Amino acid sequence: MNVLAPVRRDRVIADLPACFRKEAALHTHPAFHPTVASACQEQRTGTVGFKISKIIVVGDLSVGKTCLINRFCKDTFDKNYKATIGVDFEMERFEVLGVPFSLQLWDTAGQERFKCIASTYYRGAQAIVIVFDVNDVGSLEHTRARPAAGDSGSHRQWLADALKENDPSNVILFLVGSKKDLITPAQYSLMEKDALKVAQEMQAEYWAVSSLTGENVRDFFFRVAALTFESCVLAELERGRSARRIGDTVRINSNESDLYLSTPRKKPKCCQ
Numbered sequence: 001m002n003v004l005a006p007v008r009r010d011r012v013i014a015d016l017p018a019c020f021r022k023e024a025a026l027h028t029h030p031a032f033h034p035t036v037a038s039a040c041q042e043q044r045t046g047t048v049g050f051k052i053s054k055i056i057v058v059g060d061l062s063v064g065k066t067c068l069i070n071r072f073c074k075d076t077f078d079k080n081y082k083a084t085i086g087v088d089f090e091m092e093r094f095e096v097l098g099v100p101f102s103l104q105l106w107d108t109a110g111q112e113r114f115k116c117i118a119s120t121y122y123r124g125a126q127a128i129v130i131v132f133d134v135n136d137v138g139s140l141e142h143t144r145a146r147p148a149a150g151d152s153g154s155h156r157q158w159l160a161d162a163l164k165e166n167d168p169s170n171v172i173l174f175l176v177g178s179k180k181d182l183i184t185p186a187q188y189s190l191m192e193k194d195a196l197k198v199a200q201e202m203q204a205e206y207w208a209v210s211s212l213t214g215e216n217v218r219d220f221f222f223r224v225a226a227l228t229f230e231s232c233v234l235a236e237l238e239r240g241r242s243a244r245r246i247g248d249t250v251r252i253n254s255n256e257s258d259l260y261l262s263t264p265r266k267k268p269k270c271c272q
């Protein structure tokens with residue numbers, strides 16, 4: 001796809017999309033960070049408009065990573081399982097607060113035998129999306145390294161593996177429960193308690209989606225685009241400032257409603 005193609009009208013983000021659950025959100029601000037909003041208004045976003053941000057999507061085999069990307073990018077759904085071999089990617093262009101912003105969505109293989117190919121593409125991600133199936137508690141356990149009691153065998157450790165190739169303090173994380181259409185509301189509420197705990201431990205933002213019905217898919221990717229954009233602009237501004245004031249400490253993001261972004265990410269327990 002030509003990255004210079006015009007931005008589709010339905011990829012224009014003028015307001016910060018809301019989080020899914022405030023208990024596990026990257027932040028709960030009602031609007032874009034004021035510094036980001038004014039930088040965009042004054043066209044001081046530096047190279048952000050020319051960059052392509054890499055988003056990697058990881059998780060167990062058959063949890064629905066490919067379907068999630070296809071629902072958003074192509075508005076299609078295939079009920080037949082076709083394993084991803086290695087990796088695949090889709091490009092999506094947005095316009096956020098008037099600034100062009102491109103995301104490269106990397107769809108990786110969940111199957112163990114293709115994982116070594118896929119993991120070579122993990123490097124340089126701005127955001128990591130870790131997908132599990134809300135109907136399969138094992139796939140939630142496999143998102144982090146620590147095995148559940150009594151769970152034996154190989155553990156895929158999606159978070160730890162993806163973080164190994166990236167700077168944990170500069171990457172934003174999303175934990176996504178898929179196939180929400182296959183679970184009853186009662187079962188879902190029970191499962192969500194565990195998922196929120198895992199998301200909090202990872203310092204990830206939690207979402208639950210269905211690629212079959214499309215529920216929350218567009219809202220989720222808009223939130224990914226908006227938060228990745230916000231973090232890119234803040235990083236760009238910080239770089240500009242520190243270049244001008246070498247030796248000065250510049251703190252541009254401090255507010256109590258930031259649940260995760262104002263504190264550097266600790267190494268997750270699973271990596272210790």
Ligand SMILES: Nc1nc2c(ncn2[C@@H]2O[C@H](COP(=O)(O)OP(=O)(O)OP(=O)(O)O)[C@@H](O)[C@H]2O)c(=O)[nH]1
Pocket residue numbers: 059060061062063064065066067068078079080081082083084085108109110111178179180181182209210211212213
């Ligand atoms: N009911 C339902 N089925 C889904 C949903 N998402 C995916 N599936 C089905 O789950 C199976 C696996 O989906 P994929 O998207 O191929 O899974 P994947 O995570 O990409 O798998 P790998 O490429 O092997 O890692 C397919 O049969 C899909 O039709 C969903 O939201 N609802």
Ligand SMILES: [Mg+2]
Pocket residue numbers: 065066067082083084107108109110
């Ligand atoms: Mg796939």
